[in-house]
Amino acid sequence: MGTSRMFRIFVVLGSAFMILLIIIYWDDVGASHLYLHTPVSPGPKIPHPPPQPRPHTSRTPSFLSDIDAFVNQFLEPGTGEPTDTAPADTSNQSEKAEERYIPRREWKIHLTPVAAELRERQEQRxxxxREMCSNDSVAFPGKNRSFDDIPNKELDHLIVDDRHGVIYCYVPKVACSNWKRIMIVLSESMLQEGVPQRDPLAIPWDLVHNSSMHFTFNKFWKRYGKFARHLMKVKLKKYTKFLFVRDPFVRLISAYRNKFEMRNDDFYRRFAQVMLRRYANQPTPPATVDEAFALGIHPSFSHFIQYLLDPQTEKDMPFNEHWRQVYRLCHPCQIQYDFVGHLETAEEDAELLLRQLRVDNVVEFPTSHRNLTASSWESDWFSTVPVEARRELYKLYEPDFRLFGYDRPDSILNE
Structure with missing residues (x-):
C-alpha cells in the first residue's frame, strides 16, 4: 500500500510540473507577443483597413524589434528625443482663453544658430x-561638505519646475523678480480665468515673491518625507540648473539703495534701527520708517558696511538674502550648474538660456527699464568707507568674486 500511494503522489506532482512548464512556455512564446501589441488602455473603436499582405519571411518578428517599435512611437522623427506632450483639451474654454494659451512667438524658436562666442562664454564660466571648487587657494565655509550635509533651510532658493525639468537658484538683486516670473509661467502655477498666465509682466509683484507660488527644495520634506533628499539628487542630475550673478560690491550697493534709501518699513525695523543704534549715535531711533524719513534719518552706506563687518551681526542671525553671499545661497561647489548668467550680460544670457531650455517660443525675458546700479559708481559709493573696511569687505565676499570670474576691485581696495 505504501509503495502504491507514493507512486500516485509522484504521478500527480509530475503532471502538475508538466502543466506548469506548458504555462510558462505559452507565457514566454505566445502571450509575450500578444502583450506587446495590447494597448495600455482601450481607445475608441476605429474601423481598420483590411490587412495588407506581408512579404513572406522565414523569421518571425523578434522581441527586440517589437520593443524598438514601441519606444519609437514616443520619439520625435529624426531627433531621437521624446515628443512634446499633447496639449490639454481646452474645448470647454472660451475662444479668447484658447488664444491666450497658444505660445507666443512660435516662429522664433531656434531659427538662427547660437553664436560660438556665447557658447564659449558659458563653457568658460x-x-x-569647477576649477575654483577644486582649488585649495579658495577657501570658504561649507566648501568641502557634501550635498547631504547642507541643511534643508539652506535649500530654499532652489526653485523647481518639473514641467520643463528646470532648477533655478535665485539671487536677490540679480534680476530675480523677472526670473521668478518666468518660472511661474513655465510651471503654470498661476491661472488667469482658468488658463495659465503666459505674460511674465502681468504677474503682480506680491505674487512673484510669494513663497506659495514656487516649489523649492526645502519643501520636498513636506511632500516626499524620507525620500526628499534622494529625489533632490535625482532632479539635480537630470534637470537643467541655472543661476544669475553680478559683481558682488555692485550687488551690495543695489541692496542698500533698494532697502534703505527707499521707504521699507520691514527693513527699517529689522535692520536700519539696529544700524542707527550701533553706528549712528541714535540710541532711540524713530519708531517707523515714515517718521525717520520725515526727519531725514536713515543709515548711511558706511553704516551698512559696518553692519556687514560686525561679528555681532551673524551672531544674531544669518545674513539677509539680499546681501548673503551667492556661495551660501546656491552652493556652487555641491551643485554642478549647467548655466551661469551674469547680470552684466543679462539679455544675451537670457536669450541663450531660454533657447537651450527650448521654451523661447513660450516665454521671453522681460525687458526692464529699472534704474540699474552701475559698476562705474563703485568709487563714489565707497568713498565714505575707510580703506581698511573695504579690504575686510572684500575678504568677506572674495569667494563670490573668484567663483564667478569678477576682477578684484583694486581701484577701490588700494586707494
Missing part, C-alpha cells in the same frame, strides 16, 4: 566654477 562653468570651467571656472
Amino acid at each position: 562653468r570651467r571656472l566654477l
Whole structure:
C-alpha cells in the first residue's frame, strides 16, 4: 500500500510540473507577443483597413524589434528625443482663453544658430566654477561638505519646475523678480480665468515673491518625507540648473539703495534701527520708517558696511538674502550648474538660456527699464568707507568674486 500511494503522489506532482512548464512556455512564446501589441488602455473603436499582405519571411518578428517599435512611437522623427506632450483639451474654454494659451512667438524658436562666442562664454564660466571648487587657494565655509550635509533651510532658493525639468537658484538683486516670473509661467502655477498666465509682466509683484507660488527644495520634506533628499539628487542630475550673478560690491550697493534709501518699513525695523543704534549715535531711533524719513534719518552706506563687518551681526542671525553671499545661497561647489548668467550680460544670457531650455517660443525675458546700479559708481559709493573696511569687505565676499570670474576691485581696495 505504501509503495502504491507514493507512486500516485509522484504521478500527480509530475503532471502538475508538466502543466506548469506548458504555462510558462505559452507565457514566454505566445502571450509575450500578444502583450506587446495590447494597448495600455482601450481607445475608441476605429474601423481598420483590411490587412495588407506581408512579404513572406522565414523569421518571425523578434522581441527586440517589437520593443524598438514601441519606444519609437514616443520619439520625435529624426531627433531621437521624446515628443512634446499633447496639449490639454481646452474645448470647454472660451475662444479668447484658447488664444491666450497658444505660445507666443512660435516662429522664433531656434531659427538662427547660437553664436560660438556665447557658447564659449558659458563653457568658460562653468570651467571656472569647477576649477575654483577644486582649488585649495579658495577657501570658504561649507566648501568641502557634501550635498547631504547642507541643511534643508539652506535649500530654499532652489526653485523647481518639473514641467520643463528646470532648477533655478535665485539671487536677490540679480534680476530675480523677472526670473521668478518666468518660472511661474513655465510651471503654470498661476491661472488667469482658468488658463495659465503666459505674460511674465502681468504677474503682480506680491505674487512673484510669494513663497506659495514656487516649489523649492526645502519643501520636498513636506511632500516626499524620507525620500526628499534622494529625489533632490535625482532632479539635480537630470534637470537643467541655472543661476544669475553680478559683481558682488555692485550687488551690495543695489541692496542698500533698494532697502534703505527707499521707504521699507520691514527693513527699517529689522535692520536700519539696529544700524542707527550701533553706528549712528541714535540710541532711540524713530519708531517707523515714515517718521525717520520725515526727519531725514536713515543709515548711511558706511553704516551698512559696518553692519556687514560686525561679528555681532551673524551672531544674531544669518545674513539677509539680499546681501548673503551667492556661495551660501546656491552652493556652487555641491551643485554642478549647467548655466551661469551674469547680470552684466543679462539679455544675451537670457536669450541663450531660454533657447537651450527650448521654451523661447513660450516665454521671453522681460525687458526692464529699472534704474540699474552701475559698476562705474563703485568709487563714489565707497568713498565714505575707510580703506581698511573695504579690504575686510572684500575678504568677506572674495569667494563670490573668484567663483564667478569678477576682477578684484583694486581701484577701490588700494586707494
